[in-house]
Amino acid sequence: MITIHVTDLEGTVHEMLAPTDMGFNVMEAIRANELPIKATCGGMAMCATCNCIVKSDHELPAMSEDEEAMLDEAFVLDVEGSRLMCQIPVTDTIDGLQIQMGELTGD
Numbered sequence: 581m582i583t584i585h586v587t588d589l590e591g592t593v594h595e596m597l598a599p600t601d602m603g604f605n606v607m608e609a610i611r612a613n614e615l616p617i618k619a620t621c622g623g624m625a626m627c628a629t630c631n632c633i634v635k636s637d638h639e640l641p642a643m644s645e646d647e648e649a650m651l652d653e654a655f656v657l658d659v660e661g662s663r664l665m666c667q668i669p670v671t672d673t674i675d676g677l678q679i680q681m682g683e684l685t686g687d
């Protein structure tokens with residue numbers, strides 16, 4: 581298990597536990613912890629409704645072309661640290677990750 585610190589759209593910080601042995605990505609871990617998130621495409625890097633801003637300086641996997649293209653498309657996503665949560669695997673290397681849920685994740 582690792583811990584991910586998630587700030588929701590109201591500014592509340594949730595200390596979320598996520599298993600590293602289930603092949604989850606961060607979006608799925610958020611769903612498993614019953615925090616609200618749209619994630620409309622179900623993790624295909626096709627909707628951007630799982631966007632977040634990464635606040636800590638963890639080394640994350642490089643962005644795929646699909647993720648980059650999706651983040652380029654929307655003006656609100658063009659900010660430092662912007663990523664798609666469904667493209668970040670839950671592994672030991674992201675233990676302690678701090679993310680702010682992006683505005684597209686809510687209604």
Ligand code: FES
Pocket residue numbers: 607619620621622623624625626627628629630664665666667
């Ligand atoms: S869930 Fe659609 S891009 Fe991540």
